[in-house]
Amino acid sequence: xxxxxxxxxxxxxxxxxxxxxxxxxxxxIGLLASSLRSPEDMSASGWWKVFTEPxxxxxxxxxxxxxxxxITHSLWNTVLITVPATVLVVAVGSLAGYAFxxxxxxxxxxxxxxxxxxxxxxxQVALIPIAELFGKIGLFGSILGVILFHTGFGxxxxxxxxxxxxxxxxxxxxxxxxxDGAGELRLFARVVLPLAGPAIASLAIFQFLWVWNDMLxxxxxxxxxxxxxxxxxxxxxxxxxxxxxxxxxxxxxxMVIPLAVFFAFQRQFVSGVMAGAVx
Numbered sequence: 001x002x003x004x005x006x007x008x009x010x011x012x013x014x015x016x017x018x019x020x021x022x023x024x025x026x027x028x029i030g031l032l033a034s035s036l037r038s039p040e041d042m043s044a045s046g047w048w049k050v051f052t053e054p055x056x057x058x059x060x061x062x063x064x065x066x067x068x069x070x071i072t073h074s075l076w077n078t079v080l081i082t083v084p085a086t087v088l089v090v091a092v093g094s095l096a097g098y099a100f101x102x103x104x105x106x107x108x109x110x111x112x113x114x115x116x117x118x119x120x121x122x123x124q125v126a127l128i129p130i131a132e133l134f135g136k137i138g139l140f141g142s143i144l145g146v147i148l149f150h151t152g153f154g155x156x157x158x159x160x161x162x163x164x165x166x167x168x169x170x171x172x173x174x175x176x177x178x179x180d181g182a183g184e185l186r187l188f189a190r191v192v193l194p195l196a197g198p199a200i201a202s203l204a205i206f207q208f209l210w211v212w213n214d215m216l217x218x219x220x221x222x223x224x225x226x227x228x229x230x231x232x233x234x235x236x237x238x239x240x241x242x243x244x245x246x247x248x249x250x251x252x253x254x255m256v257i258p259l260a261v262f263f264a265f266q267r268q269f270v271s272g273v274m275a276g277a278v279x
Contacts, residue, residue, distance in 0.1 A: 028255060035061055035248040042244055061245040071250050073225075074232030078254075080143050081218075081228055082211045085150040089207045090200055092151070093158025098188050100159065101166035102174060112163065118156040126153070127220050134221065141223040149221060150211045158203050165199040166192060201265050212258045229254045 033047040036057045041049070050056050065071055099105070100112045130149060131140060139145035169192065177187050193200075215230040222231060233250050 028252075028259070031248060031252045031255065034244070035252045037061075039245045042248075061249045065246055065249045065253075068246055068250075070232055071229070071236070071246065074227050074229045075250075075253065077143060077222075077226055078212060078228035078230075081146050081150070082208055085147045085154065085211045086204055086207045088147070088151045089154040089158045090204050093155055093162050093203065094193065094196070094200065095188070096155070096159045097162030097166050098192055100163040101169075103184065112159075115156050115159050119160065123153060123217065127217070131220055140221065141226060143222075143226050146217060146221045146226070146228075149217055150207075150214070154207050154210070158207070161203055162196065162199055165196055169195055205262055205265055208261055209258050212254075 030047045033050045034042055036059065037047065037050065038056070038058060038060065041056045096115075100108060100115075134140040134145045139148070173191065174187060177191050182190065213230065214228075215234065218228045218231045219234075222228065227235070229250065233247060233254065236247055236250070
């Protein structure tokens, strides 16, 4: 009887999670269906009409999107901003996290406390001062300026996350590597990094999603030639509110890329989030 109740409860939980997942996917499915319909069909009926009239489906909007130089250029700008900002945060955060976890230097705990305190600084507070600084040094409006801003604000969380993960590595393992003659850099590259794969994957996903979906920082720090896809789509809505045949496929591409990244690294993400929860 207990076994039967457990099976029923497990089935109900799975059914509930499936329903929640389907509801979560409804906006994405609706956007995909809209991007595959003509403007005339979209103005005549809702996107769900494609299930009864699949002949409405067409790739004409995607062909038109590829002919829109502003959208395609902004999509490339998004890649140029997101990938370096993610790589820099992971690389610098890993090195700093290892140093705070296992290297002895004066004021280590106080320096770490200072880094952690930066987590409470809102992005909005730094927009104007950093914009003035970038204007003086010639970085305002450039892709490099946006990369540096995202890197700077992503590092406190990266250092905090990776330092706590590195601190869980057994000391005996590191001491054994040191006895074998491994220096700090060799120890970091050959021992620590392979063990930190799940945590680094989780950090990379967080940073990638944050930078890819950002619009506030991009609105402030970019110009017409350096705008990412989020700002380009917002500009299209403001200037050409009726060109849904460009906005729908552009918005879907902007959404599906971070979704694909998340699902590709889902297993590592879950492992990294759960790391340290159970010893």
